[in-house]
Amino acid sequence: MIKTLHQKVSLILIAIAAGYLYLSYNLKEYPYVPVDSDLVPKVLGYVLLVLAVALFFDKSSETEEEKEKRVVPKKEILVMAAVGGMIFVYIFLFEILGFLITTFVFILACSAFLGYRKWMTSLIVSIVFPGALYYVFNYLLQIRLPQGILPF
Amino acid sequence: MKKLLSFGLILFLSILTACSNDQYASSDDGEWEPEQPIELVAPAGAGGGWDTTARSVSQVMEEEGIVDEDIGVVNKPGGGGAVGWAYVDRKQGNPHHMFIGSPPLVFIPLNGQSQLGYEDFTPLANMIADYAAFAVADDAKWDDLNDLFDDMKEDPKDITVVGTSSPGSMDHMQFVKIAKAAGVDITKIKYVSSQDGGALTQVLNGNADVFSTGVAETVEQVRAGKIKVLGITAEERLEGEVLSEFKTAKEQGIDATFTNWRGFFGPKDMDEGQVKYYEEKFKEVSDSESFKEIRDKYGWEEMYMTSEEYQEYLDEQNEELRGLLDEMGLAE
Amino acid sequence: MGGLDGLLQGFQVAFSIEGLLFVFIGVFIGTFIGMMPGLGPISAIAIMIPITYGMEPSTALVMMAGVYYGAVFGGSTSSILLNAPGISGTVATAFDGYPMAQRGEAGKALAIAAVSSFVGGTVSVVLLMLFAPALAQVAVTFGPPEYFALMFMGLTAISSLSEGSTIKALISATLGFMVVTIGIDGQTGTPRFTFNNPNLLEGIDFLVIALGLFALAEVCFLIINRKDTSLTDKANVGSTKLSKEDLKEMRGPMSRQSFLGFLLGVLPGAGATIASFIGYITEKKIAKKPEEFGKGSVRGLSGPETANNAATSGAFVPLLSLGIPGSGTTAVMLGAFLVMGIQPGPLLVQDHPDIFWGIIASMYIGNIILLVLNLPLIPYISKLLKIPRPLLISLVIIFSLIGVYSVSFNVFHLYVLLFFGVVGYLMRLTSFPAAPFILAFILGGMMEQSLRQALTASNGDYSVFVTEPISLTLLIISLLTFVVPMIKRRYSTV
Structure with missing residues (x-):
């Protein structure tokens, strides 16, 4: 019966270690070195396996403080997931639409979503911040951020 | 509603860009100038x-x-x-x-x-x-490529080559190519890759023996008497101070070059x-x-x-x- | 030429109106670029190279030294204010700097960083001037076995970086080490754990891990506490006032870490990152109240900040006296020399004394300018924290994303960043510390490469690690730091 958090985490870690070890044993061989590229990964895989098993049987229960940290209201998880989703969409459109447009929309949408209602300030920040960053990167530092569909 | 609006705008704009390919092609008479x-x-x-x-x-x-x-x-x-x-x-x-x-x-x-x-x-x-150079510490026992390759034929285990690039890339293969022409068994060459100046350090402290690199990288260290160049891979000797002292592999009787x-x-x-x-x-x-x-x-x-x-x-x-x-x- | 004559000549180069102006410009630009997401000293110098084209080499290089210094300092700002370390050298700065800023003492935290950087920078330049040639010889004796031992010593410090469970800290470190094995292996060219995805051949950049585990994971907590306005309402977040007690607290770390950081900086490849971690750990080990570390301790901030700046000058030792770049940053610096038409080598002091001493003199001046320029700016910079939370959250997210993009130019790594943000959050929820993860990530790669370089040279004979005296000593020290606390614990509980 799996009860504690430690045991759940431990099982996930064992799965990671097993997958990692499987890949380590299937690495391509290179004939001209005495110690090949698989040595360190194999060691790491077994170390993780041992540690994960040790965690499974670790008796020390969590402190109250640690437990408290894990109590996150369902609603907040949804908020975080939504922000995560926004980041995902941002990344997806980043090179297609360009830095300026995506960043403008993101700052406006994300801060409004999180409860910021001063539209004027929000609008100014979402234009000035990306604009300044874009100018500095593209024109002063010659590091090209994606231009996207805008002509500059 | 607002979301729908911005989505529509995004869609419209992306269609706009999709239409503008081939914008930099040459004119019909085959002339082209950068824009x-x-x-x-x-x-x-x-x-x-x-x-x-x-x-x-x-x-x-x-x-x-x-x-x-x-x-x-x-x-x-x-x-x-x-x-x-x-x-x-x-x-x-x-x-x-x-x-x-x-x-x-x-x-x-x-x-x-x-x-x-x-x-x-x-x-x-x-x-x-440009050409490759093979260098060793100034107090090393070898004075030219043939000394080195003779030792390598006898006991390849004792000699380590170091370079910056990864195995199978330039610093490694330029050495392999010359060594092969000299009759060394190239499957026995030990090569170590080291970044950020580590390659030169390894030759200076004796962890590795031969530094496989470009000609320009060796000049200052040779001038200071830290390392010596056993051979370079050019067809003929190069011109210039220090550079002209480097012997080519060819003049040492090894018929190979690397450009x-x-x-x-x-x-x-x-x-x-x-x-x-x-x-x-x-x-x-x-x-x-x-x-x-x-x-x-x-x-x-x-x-x-x-x-x-x-x-x-x-x-x-x-x-x-x-x-x-x-x-x-x-x-x- | 004697040292003093040389230095005087150097001050002539640096103290000319032109020289002063360029050091000033260099420090200013460096600080500015260092504050930009993802840009550290490496990019700062690389960016400046084309601009210095056609300038007098000595002035140009004096300016470059200023840029280097400024960028190292500028990188601390985002660590302290946003928990977003822009370069590996400032990860340890965030451990105590960020909690201090969150307590409402952002100005104080930045001031401690500035003063510590100044002391670390200045003391180490004196050391650089006095001992460069002798130390350079020591640096060269460090071969792969010694590096392996040094990295190993750094890794054993993991146990002291964790709060609570040692098993969790070790698991975290193992995972960090595993992540760094992704990509093409340096010694064989074998692609490892890339799932045939060409985007992974390069491996995962340090910034992706640092910004994911630290900045984005922190964003999750900011989101939960987004209605918290305690910082926004606080009047004096920007106050740079340091109390007598603060200064007294800083004295110890600053004097110790100036030397230790410098020595670690001299070793090619070790550099500012390891110096800052070792600085943090040693301060924690000898502190009377180690439990304050990680919660905004003055010592915990002053230690790594002194160390990383001291290491910065230390890294110039092998470059100036041997022509060997000791770190990624000095490698770019070497590039700057080459572009200027100067090939640094062991004869640099003889052939170009004006440049050698000019750089050293500019370091003294650069440090002073850095302090004078930044202290008055701190109140304005720390106002950043007064931005309302929802807006600040959006800006931190953008900062992290652009930081990663400006080093990789590849959208794929942005997804990886998002992934590590989630991982970082889950780790915090389940009380797995992130610091060992990132330490193992930073040290692991070099440790593995050194291990295998040494073994290739020795034909697979493991005894090289114990027959070399330096390597043996380092390994014994690491074993002791690991074993002694365990024995102590055993006896104290019995």
Whole structure:
């Protein structure tokens, strides 16, 4: 019966270690070195396996403080997931639409979503911040951020 | 509602961009001129061979007014060059981006460390030839390549070669090529790769024995008496202070050379007008007095090739290097 | 030429109106670029190279030294204010700097960083001037076995970086080490754990891990506490006032870490990152109240900040006296020399004394300018924290994303960043510390490469690690730091 958090985490870690070890044993061989590229990964895989098993049987229960940290209201998880989703969409459109447009929309949408209602300030920040960053990167530092569909 | 609106706007704008391909093509009479600043990508950090060559070329182009548009050098280090190549590859259809290439452009795809190879780009022109040098600590027991190779034939276990590039790439294979011609069993050569100045340090502290590198990297250390150069891979001796003292492999009776060619490559499928434009401009640079001075300063030799000559040369190189890598069992 | 004559000549270069102006410009630009997302000293110097084209080499290089210093300092700002370390050298700065800023003492935290940087920078330049040639010889004796031992010593410090469970800290470190094995292996060219995805051949960049595990994971907590306005309402977040007690607290770390950081900086490849971690750990080990560390301790901030700046000058030792770049940053610096037409080598002091001493003199001046320039700016910079939370959250997210994009130019790595943000959050929820993860990520790669370089040279004979005296000593020290606390614990509980 799996009860504690430690045991759940431990099982996930064992799965990671097993997958990692499987890949380590299937690495391509290179004939001209005495110690090949698989040595360190194999060691790491077994170390993780041992540690994960040790965690499974670790008796020390969590402190109250640690437990408290894990109590996150369902609603907040949804908020975080939504922000995560926004980041995902941002990344997806980043090179297609360009830095300026995506960043403008993101700052406006994300801060409004999180409860910021001063539209004027929000609008100014979402234009000035990306604009300044874009100018500095593209024109002063010659590091090209994606231009996207805008002509500059 | 607002979300719908912005989505509609995004959709509209993306359709707009999709329609504007081929905006940089040559005019109908096959003439072409750049319309934007030109970007030369050095697929490595500042100060290396690629970077120095690209910067010198852009300097000459600007100083002599060869090209009207601005020319900037951008460093895109990583993956032995692969990061910079991928960057230029993403610029297909925009002939204002190009990178400087050299033998790793052939080695690294052959090793399977990059999916992009020279075939995926348009060779524009080759500019120069540089050469490899093999150096050992100043107090080492070997005085020329034959001493070294004799020892290697006897007991290859005792000698470690160190270089900056990864195994199967330039620093490794340039040594392998010369060693093979000298009759060393190349499957027994021990090669260690070390970045950030570590290679030279390892030769100085005796962890490794032979430093496989470019000619220019050795000059200052030789002058200070820290290391000595056993041989270089040029056809004939180079000119210049210190440089002219380096013996070639050929004069030591080893019939092999290795050329570190460097030239420019644009994205795939550039049209004739564009290729012709760059060929001419690079030719002007190569023929200029100021580029000659730069070549002399770094110990490079002139090696201009047009796009077509370059393509043939690359095919030959590819065959030859593939043979070498196959023998080592390193080719994909 | 004697040292004093040389230095005087150097001050002539640096103290000319032109020289002063360029050091000033360099420091200013460096600080500015260092504050930009993802840009550290490496990019700052690389960016400046084309700009210095055609300048007098000695002035140009004096300016470059200023840029280097400024960028190292500028990188601390985002660590302290946003928990977003822009370069590996400032990860340890965030451990105590960020909690201090969150307590409402952002100005104080930045001031401690500035003063510590100044002291670390200045003391180490004196050391650089006095001992460069001798130390350079020591640096060269460090071969792969010694590096392996040094990295190993750094890794054993993991146990002291964790709060609570040692098993969790070790698991975290193992995972960090595993992540760094992704990509093409340096010694064989074999692609490892890349799932045939060409985007992974390059491996995962340090910034992706740092910004994911630290900045984005922190964003999750900011989101939960987004209605918290305690910082926004606080009047004096920007106050740079340091109390007598603060200064007294700083004295110890500053004097110790100036030396230790410098020595670690001299070793090629070790550099500012390891110096800052070792600085943090040693301060924690000898502190009377180690439980304050991680919660905004003055010592915990002053230690790594002194160390990383001291290491910055230390890294110039092998570059200036041997022509060997000791770190990624000095490698770019070497590039700057080459572009200027100067090939640094063991003869640099003889051939170009004006440049050698000019750089050293500019370091003294650069440090002073850095302090004078930044202290007055701190109140304005720390106002950043007064931005309302929802807006600040959006800006931190953008900062992290652009930081990663400006080093990789590849959208794929942005997804990886998002992934590590989630991982970082889950780790915090389940009380797995992130610090060992990132320490193992930073040290692991070099440790593995050194291990295998040494073994290739020795034909697979593991005894190289114990027959070399330096390597043996370091390994013994690491074993002791690991074993002694365990024995102590055993006896104290019995």
